[in-house]
Amino acid sequence: MGAMDREWYHEGRDARMKAVQRSPSGRIPRWALDDALGTPSTPPSRRGAPTYERAPAYERAPAGRRNASGRKRKRRFGTVAGLILIAALYATPSLFDRFVLPVALPYLPGADVPPRGVEAHGVPLGTPPPAPSSTAFTLMDSPVEEQEWVAYDPCRPVHYVVRPDNAPAGSEGLIQEAVAAVSAATGLQFVDDGTTTEAPSEERDLYQPELYGKTWVPVLITWTSPEEIPGLAGDIAGLGGSDYAQAPGQPLVYVGGQVQLDAPDAAISLGYPDGRAYLRATIMHELAHVVGLDHVDDPDELMYTENVGQASFGEGDLAGLALLGAGPCAPGL
Numbered sequence: 023m024g025a026m027d028r029e030w031y032h033e034g035r036d037a038r039m040k041a042v043q044r045s046p047s048g049r050i051p052r053w054a055l056d057d058a059l060g061t062p063s064t065p066p067s068r069r070g071a072p073t074y075e076r077a078p079a080y081e082r083a084p085a086g087r088r089n090a091s092g093r094k095r096k097r098r099f100g101t102v103a104g105l106i107l108i109a110a111l112y113a114t115p116s117l118f119d120r121f122v123l124p125v126a127l128p129y130l131p132g133a134d135v136p137p138r139g140v141e142a143h144g145v146p147l148g149t150p151p152p153a154p155s156s157t158a159f160t161l162m163d164s165p166v167e168e169q170e171w172v173a174y175d176p177c178r179p180v181h182y183v184v185r186p187d188n189a190p191a192g193s194e195g196l197i198q199e200a201v202a203a204v205s206a207a208t209g210l211q212f213v214d215d216g217t218t219t220e221a222p223s224e225e226r227d228l229y230q231p232e233l234y235g236k237t238w239v240p241v242l243i244t245w246t247s248p249e250e251i252p253g254l255a256g257d258i259a260g261l262g263g264s265d266y267a268q269a270p271g272q273p274l275v276y277v278g279g280q281v282q283l284d285a286p287d288a289a290i291s292l293g294y295p296d297g298r299a300y301l302r303a304t305i306m307h308e309l310a311h312v313v314g315l316d317h318v319d320d321p322d323e324l325m326y327t328e329n330v331g332q333a334s335f336g337e338g339d340l341a342g343l344a345l346l347g348a349g350p351c352a353p354g355l
């Protein structure tokens with residue numbers, strides 16, 4: 023069962039990083055921070071504006087997928103509030119930059135961030151189950167010093183879409199099963215938004231209103247290949263991670279994660295008797311990266327860097343996932 027012995031997990035743009043070190047630096051989307059005005063050289067802290075990540079846009083729009091209830095009202099309110107603030111503080115540029123732009127940006131023409139608070143609730147939509155006392159887990163590094171770790175906003179659903187192209191025969195249902203396992207362990211409420219044509223990318227635009235409506239992009243799960251994603255070359259079966267965004271004065275939260283699965287590898291794995299369990303575990307591992315778990319040097323955990331036969335989350339994985347399901351809410355985003 024040679025295919026099972028290989029190193030099957032990896033995060034990072036460059037497979038060579040994995041060869042020399044198995045550190046958190048290998049995680050996937052470490053995409054350059056940019057700010058919402060498109061002036062990449064301005065440090066976010068200088069202006070206090072939100073930091074958003076951006077990249078090229080996509081075309082087709084299956085649109086209307088998002089439940090838009092309440093959004094229009096919120097948006098109109100936001101526009102009015104933004105305009106009033108602009109009028110009031112127009113003459114004080116520093117205040118304008120610090121307080122008005124972050125609020126008004128989503129509502130300005132051509133905005134590259136969504137309106138604030140789409141689907142945000144006042145309380146978490148779910149709660150993680152009682153966690154094992156294990157400490158055998160590692161959280162992804164936070165990109166900012168002020169915040170120790172980053173999680174998805176538990177006060178709003180985590181939408182996900184699947185690009186079905188290249189899905190190997192026999193893989194039906196595995197993504198949904200893996201998502202259910204992560205949802206159960208975190209309490210995060212995942213919503214299946216169906217299929218997409220969006221391709222995996224290291225420079226994914228986190229706001230694609232033509233494709234997904236006026237909200238942050240969903241988690242994108244793709245069956246792909248080393249030809250499309252060079253990071254999957256060699257014995258790498260999957261990549262997983264999330265981007266993040268931040269509203270002024272609010273915690274950094276994950277948005278727009280990706281899971282990239284090596285479809286040719288997966289097809290081979292499915293040829294083995296335990297192929298489905300193996301592949302489901304791979305997807306669970308990558309989704310755990312998406313919600314913020316890093317590797318741990320313990321073969322009893324699913325977040326171990328290699329597949330050694332673990333098919334479900336270990337105690338440490340579950341402890342970490344429970345913590346990640348109880349992150350702060352960020353209604354201002």
Ligand SMILES: [Zn+2]
Pocket residue numbers: 031032033307311317327
């Ligand atoms: Zn991994």
